[in-house]
Amino acid sequence: MRIFPLLICGLLLASCTNDPAGAPLRASGTLETVEVNVSAKVPGQIVTMNAEEGIAVREGDVLAVIDRSTLDIQHRQAGAGVALAEAQLALLLSGARAEDIRSAEETLTQAEASLAQAQTDFARLERLLSASSVTKKQRDDAETRLTVARAQTEAARENLSKMRRLARPEEIRAARARLDQARALTDLIAKQIADCTVTAPVAGTITRVPLEAGETAASGSVLATIARLEQVHVRVYLSEREVPAVRLGSQAAVVVDAYPGRAFPGTVTWISPTAEFTPKNVQTKEDRVKLVFAVKVELDNPDGLLKPGVYADVEIPRASIGK
Numbered sequence: 440m441r442i443f444p445l446l447i448c449g450l451l452l453a454s455c456t457n458d459p460a461g462a463p464l465r466a467s468g469t470l471e472t473v474e475v476n477v478s479a480k481v482p483g484q485i486v487t488m489n490a491e492e493g494i495a496v497r498e499g500d501v502l503a504v505i506d507r508s509t510l511d512i513q514h515r516q517a518g519a520g521v522a523l524a525e526a527q528l529a530l531l532l533s534g535a536r537a538e539d540i541r542s543a544e545e546t547l548t549q550a551e552a553s554l555a556q557a558q559t560d561f562a563r564l565e566r567l568l569s570a571s572s573v574t575k576k577q578r579d580d581a582e583t584r585l586t587v588a589r590a591q592t593e594a595a596r597e598n599l600s601k602m603r604r605l606a607r608p609e610e611i612r613a614a615r616a617r618l619d620q621a622r623a624l625t626d627l628i629a630k631q632i633a634d635c636t637v638t639a640p641v642a643g644t645i646t647r648v649p650l651e652a653g654e655t656a657a658s659g660s661v662l663a664t665i666a667r668l669e670q671v672h673v674r675v676y677l678s679e680r681e682v683p684a685v686r687l688g689s690q691a692a693v694v695v696d697a698y699p700g701r702a703f704p705g706t707v708t709w710i711s712p713t714a715e716f717t718p719k720n721v722q723t724k725e726d727r728v729k730l731v732f733a734v735k736v737e738l739d740n741p742d743g744l745l746k747p748g749v750y751a752d753v754e755i756p757r758a759s760i761g762k
Contacts, residue, residue: 486652550594
């Protein structure tokens with residue numbers, strides 16, 4: 440959103456020494472209005488352009504449609520990425536296949552049987568060695584077989600446990616993160632597809648349409664400008680001796696050349712807190728070196744009679760200084 444460019448064409452300062460006490464303040468400026476530039480959020484060729492200069496639009500009206508064919512393809516691709524991430528997570532959560540788990544259970548059973556046999560053999564050879572019925576080597580060989588059987592049983596038990604879990608918690612968290620990332624990408628592309636339909640953010644009158652259907656819009660390029668003509672304002676400049684006699688909320692009368700016999704009511708809505716030099720395009724060289732204060736007067740414009748850029752004379756009643 441931006442304010443209509445300042446087009447102050449003249450400044451009529453009320454004379455401070457010649458005007459009688461209590462005379463209204465008089466100054467001049469140019470009518471302005473608030474304008475909204477509606478820009479393209481995504482780049483692409485303009486398929487439809489409904490905006491036309493001079494027509495009134497309501498908030499939400501479709502102004503333009505940008506080609507979305509490439510984004511549709513990207514959206515399908517992103518959807519496939521979501522499906523893949525979901526499948527990978529499901530695989531980790533479901534664990535190994537049933538036949539793999541049964542095979543691991545059988546291996547553990549065999550290892551436990553071998554361990555039991557090795558324990559029995561070792562105990563028997565221990566007794567026989569005490570009776571000098573076997574050699575020490577035979578007893579040591581039995582102990583070695585027992586150690587190997589224990590190691591094989593532990594390995595088979597760990598393998599079965601891994602088969603039942605399949606994935607570590609860290610792997611599952613990583614899979615969940617990949618799924619979230621894929622879903623976010625899908626949402627992003629869906630948002631871009633929605634942005635291909637450009638709607639009016641505010642109600643107003645279209646004053647400018649720089650692009651036409653068939654042209655390519657860059658991201659951020661202006662597609663239409665909407666002026667909010669239901670209310671206009673004029674900015675005037677008062678001297679440091681005059682501005683103390685102006686109050687926020689003061690009523691003002693505004694006259695334009697198109698309606699010379701009619702005074703439009705306005706309200707003072709802003710008084711600059713700081714002084715500035717008179718704008719360079721206002722009045723004479725002598726006036727431009729004077730310090731002045733900007734004052735903004737707003738006017739309701741329900742019938743659209745007042746047009747931006749029109750020269751206006753403003754009259755503001757003096758308030759008693761010190762009130």
